[in-house]
Amino acid sequence: QKEVEQDPGPLSVPEGAIVSLNCTYSNSAFQYFMWYRQYSRKGPELLMYTYSSGNKEDGRFTAQVDKSSKYISLFIRDSQPSDSATYLCAMSDQAGTALIFGKGTTLSVSS
Amino acid sequence: GAVVSQHPSWVICKSGTSVKIECRSLDFQATTMFWYRQFPKQSLMLMATSNEGSKATYEQGVEKDKFLINHASLTLSTLTVTSAHPEDSSFYICSASSIGQGPQETQYFGPGTRLLVL
Numbered sequence: 001q002k003e004v005e006q007d008p009g010p011l012s013v014p015e016g017a018i019v020s021l022n023c024t025y026s027n028s029a030f031q032y033f034m035w036y037r038q039y040s041r042k043g044p045e046l047l048m049y050t051y052s053s054g055n056k057e058d059g060r061f062t063a064q065v066d067k068s069s070k071y072i073s074l075f076i077r078d079s080q081p082s083d084s085a086t087y088l089c090a091m092s093d094q095a096g097t098a099l100i101f102g103k104g105t106t107l108s109v110s111s
Numbered sequence: 112g113a114v115v116s117q118h119p120s121w122v123i124c125k126s127g128t129s130v131k132i133e134c135r136s137l138d139f140q141a142t143t144m145f146w147y148r149q150f151p152k153q154s155l156m157l158m159a160t161s162n163e164g165s166k167a168t169y170e171q172g173v174e175k176d177k178f179l180i181n182h183a184s185l186t187l188s189t190l191t192v193t194s195a196h197p198e199d200s201s202f203y204i205c206s207a208s209s210i211g212q213g214p215q216e217t218q219y220f221g222p223g224t225r226l227l228v229l
Contacts, residue, residue, distance in 0.1 A: 008152075034217060043117075043204050043220035044155070088154065098145055099218060103154040 006102025023089035117221035134205030141207035
């Protein structure tokens with residue numbers, strides 16, 4: 001079983017839809033959870049960072065962490081065509097150590 | 112803030128040649144830099160962890176003699192792919208963990224270097 005599982009999609013939604021992206025993980029020691037957005041042929045861009053369990057909101061983006069279920073989510077409200085990208089979840093157990101990435105979910109938002 | 116650059120962005124080379132990729136943190140000091148490789152439609156795979164002034168730590172299966180990493184300062188790390196072969200063609204991405212730039216647990220990524228070995 002891989003440490004981090006993420007449905008690769010692709011996920012296609014119309015503009016304005018609410019998007020839900022998810023990852024599950026197996027290592028209960030993970031404490032730091034991130035979501036990155038990666039456009040084609042570009043490096044990943046940090047979107048959201050969460051420590052331990054809970055919710056975090058930033059504009060149209062909401063990140064949720066449920067450590068009891070080993071499940072994290074990213075919600076995108078009022079999705080825009082510019083949100084079309086690959087979204088990668090990443091996590092680590094200690095500060096400053098390498099991240100373990102999911103495979104990424106490819107999202108396409110049509111206008 | 113928290114900008115990481117990579118140079119070059121694109122490299123095409125002949126089989127057997129060596130290629131050096133630079134990773135720089137432009138506006139912050141990075142305690143640690145990481146090198147990842149990403150194949151098409153795949154996730155990022157960690158190759159090595161690099162701390163300034165010390166030897167890099169390589170992941171299992173990554174040949175340290177083939178992928179030479181030098182972390183000369185808190186703002187510069189280099190990856191040299193020695194005697195490159197077509198199977199080394201990939202997208203190489205570096206990242207940096209920051210001091211004083213948001214949570215240290217986060218990493219800021221460079222734009223990546225696409226290597227094509229003919």
